[in-house]
Amino acid sequence: MSQPTMQQVAERAGVSLALVSLVMRQAPNVSDYRRQLVLDAAEHLGYRPNVLARNLASRRTNTIGVVLNDIHNPFFAEIIDGIQAASDEAGYRVLIGNGKRSPSGEAEMVETFLQFRVDGIITAGATMPMSTIEAASESTKMVVVGRSSRSQVIDSVNTDDVTGARLAVDYLVELGHRRIAHIDGGTGAGAEARRRGYSQAMTDHGLSAEIVTAGGDFTESGGYHAASELLNQSSRPTAIFAANDLSAAGALDRIEDAGLAVPDDVSIVGYDNTALAAMQHLSLTTVNQPRDELGRLAVGFILERLRDERTDSVHHMIAPALVKRKTSSRLTAGEST
Helix, strand or coil: CCCCCHHHHHHHHCCCHHHHHHHHCCCCCCCHHHHHHHHHHHHHHCCCCCHHHHHHHHCCCCEEEEEECCCCCHHHHHHHHHHHHHHHHHCCEEEEEECCCCHHHHHHHHHHHHHCCCCEEEEECCCCCHHHHHHHCCCCEEEEECCCCCCCCCEEEEECHHHHHHHHHHHHHHCCCCCEEEECCCCCCCHHHHHHHHHHHHHHCCCHHHCEEECCCCCHHHHHHHHHHHHCCCCCCCEEEECCHHHHHHHHHHHHHCCCCCCCCCEEEEEECCHHHHCCCCCCEEEECCHHHHHHHHHHHHHHHHCCCCCCCCEEEECCEEECCCCCCCCCCCCCC
């Protein structure tokens, strides 16, 4: 069946085609009575405005594309909350694409959004080359979230991951731990900075000889296998700082599978402070990244560009905070030997 047209809506409502156009564009200079006539006619006919045609005429689509590195990671899902809220307030729609934890998957989603002519693209935790992101900025506004950047052509908003890692190590040292291991995030965005912050903090506390890093990948399975590696060492760690909450959850599973208790035998600190970490049965000590704020700022940067309020790039860094829960505790004298 063919789609009803604006002309048919006008004929049913007994008004001009121009008036129907004004109503569909939500123009303010239409009386409530005549607006309702048009809306009732449109509803009866099942008419929907051709948004694509209207947007092509205005050269704006009022859409923002969001490329998530891993749609299964709750950290990225929670960033969407802030992006969605800020976009709704500004009258923009949000399109979401899954990068499938691969640079090629992310680049494919960016290209897809460019073909849809979105007004801006936000990449969250992207691992694709910065050159790919910068090239896309020639066609639309680009903002990078959760990854440090010094680009002169795109904007970024990120948490200070070096400081976040330091907070985790400082707290564990305060609890009496010395054998503090790190499960890193592999090639994931932010992983290198967290790894560096861990090593620097350990060195500053005079614990450079105790630095141990096990390879992970920001997933539960990565944390599980990395914890296996650490537990198989002759001198197992009394505390583990994991690069994100998912890997921390995986490490916790492996430790409990080994017959050990968290935090009595091994303390664990994660990173992100996702809803997963706050669940009562997990109650994970973790480093907070303000996901809502990250998302809102990213949308704000795109809108500033669209409104021609600035042309220089902005790189905003947010301070992290430690959230203390039940997976960390003070080391007893017997455990330290």
